[in-house]
Amino acid sequence: MNNMKNYLEVAEFAAIESGKILMKFYQNVKFINKKGEGGNLVTEADELAEKKILEIITKEFPDHKILSEESGYNNIKDSDYLWAIDPLDGTTNYSHGYPIFAVSIALLKDKKPIIGVVNVPFMNALYKAEVGKGATLNNKEICVTNSTELTESLLVTGFPYDRAIIEDNNYREYQHLSNLTHGVRRSGSAAFDLVSVASGKIDGFWENSLNLWDISAGWLIVKEAGGKVTGLDSEEIKMQNIGLIASNKTIHKELSNELKFIRNYVNF
Numbered sequence: 001m002n003n004m005k006n007y008l009e010v011a012e013f014a015a016i017e018s019g020k021i022l023m024k025f026y027q028n029v030k031f032i033n034k035k036g037e038g039g040n041l042v043t044e045a046d047e048l049a050e051k052k053i054l055e056i057i058t059k060e061f062p063d064h065k066i067l068s069e070e071s072g073y074n075n076i077k078d079s080d081y082l083w084a085i086d087p088l089d090g091t092t093n094y095s096h097g098y099p100i101f102a103v104s105i106a107l108l109k110d111k112k113p114i115i116g117v118v119n120v121p122f123m124n125a126l127y128k129a130e131v132g133k134g135a136t137l138n139n140k141e142i143c144v145t146n147s148t149e150l151t152e153s154l155l156v157t158g159f160p161y162d163r164a165i166i167e168d169n170n171y172r173e174y175q176h177l178s179n180l181t182h183g184v185r186r187s188g189s190a191a192f193d194l195v196s197v198a199s200g201k202i203d204g205f206w207e208n209s210l211n212l213w214d215i216s217a218g219w220l221i222v223k224e225a226g227g228k229v230t231g232l233d234s235e236e237i238k239m240q241n242i243g244l245i246a247s248n249k250t251i252h253k254e255l256s257n258e259l260k261f262i263r264n265y266v267n268f
Contacts, residue, residue: 004114006060008130011105011117014056018049018087018103019121026122027097043095046070049087053105057083064107069213082108084216090189099123104191106216116217116224118195127195127221135198135224142199144227144248150258153203153251156185156193160209170208176262177255190244194218197246198225204247204255208232215244228252232259 025045050070057066058074061081066074068085083105088094090101099122107115118127127142129135135142147153155177159170178184185202187193190210196202198221219229230252232243245256 004130007107007115008117008128010057010060011107011115012126012128014053015103015105015117015119015126017056018052019119021045021049021052022088022094022101022103023121026094026099029095042070043088043091045094046088046091049103050085053085053087053103057085067212069211080110082111084108084113084213086191086213089191089214090187093188098188100187100189100192102189102191102195104213104217106213106220108212108216113216113220116220118191118217118221120192120195125195127198127217129198129217129221129224131220131224133224135221137195137199142225144197144222144225145200145203146250147203147248148250150181150204150251150254152182153255154182154185155204155206155255156187156196156202157205158186158188158190158193158207168208173206173259173262177258180258190214191218194222194246197227197248198222200225200248204245204251206232206243206245206255206259208241208243210242210244212242215242219244219246222246230256232263 022045029043047070050068054074063079064081064083065079066083086104088101089104094101103119105117106113114131116129125137127137157174174184190207193205195218197205222229227246228249229246247255
C-alpha cells in the first residue's frame with residue numbers, strides 16, 4: 001500500500017512539474033518539427049517536459065521500465081512495472097496556441113494500469129486514479145454520466161495523423177455517429193477526451209490508431225470513475241495501433257454495436 005501511494009505521488013509530481021514547463025513555453029514555442037505522417041508534430045516543450053518526467057521517475061524507480069512518446073523505451077530492465085508517458089498530448093493544439101493539451105503518466109504492472117495521472121495545465125486540472133481507489137479531479141471524486149441512450153449522448157473522437165492517405169480514417173464512423181447522437185466533438189487530445197468521459201463532461205469516446213502512452217492513464221481514470229473501456233476488437237491492451245471505446249457503461253454496448261455496424265459495412 002505504501003508503494004502504491006509513493007507511485008501516485010511521484011506520478012503526480014512529475015505531471016505537475018512537466019506541466020509547468022509546458023505553460024512556460026505555451027504561445028512561445030521556438031521550433032516545431034514534423035515526425036512521421038501528416039500533422040504529427042514535436043516541439044522543444046515536448047522534449048523538455050519529457051526530460052523532466054524521466055529524471056523524476058528514473059531517480060525514484062531506477063529498476064522500472066519506461067515507454068515515452070518522444071524517446072521510446074528507457075531503462076530496459078527485467079521488471080513487471082512499465083511507465084507509459086506522453087509529455088504533451090495534443091502537440092498540434094499546443095503549437096497553434098489552442099489550449100487543450102495534457103500530460104499523461106501511467107504505471108502499468110503486468111500490462112495493466114495501476115496508477116494514472118493526467119494534468120491539463122492550462123485548465124489547472126489534475127486528474128488522478130489508483131486501481132481500486134476511485135478517480136479524482138483536483139482531489140474531488142469524479143464519476144461518469146448516467147446517460148442511458150446513445151441518441152441522447154454527446155461523444156468525442158479523434159483521427160489518425162495519416163488520415164489523408166489511409167482508408168480506415170474514422171470519417172465514416174464520425175459521420176454516422178454525428179447523425180445518430182447529440183453530436184461528436186474533437187479535442188485533439190486522447191488523454192483529455194478520456195478524462196472528459198471520466199468526469200462526466202462527455203458520455204463516450206472512441207478512436208483508432210492510438211498508442212500505450214496516449215491512453216493508459218486515462219483508461220484507468222475512466223474505469224475508476226465508474227466507466228467502461230474496451231478495445232474496438234478486444235479488451236486486451238496492445239502496445240500500439242490501439243482502437244479504444246470508453247463510456248459510462250450504459251451506452252457502451254450500443255456504441256460498440258454502431259461502430260461494428262459501420263466498420264463491417266465499409267469492410268475494413
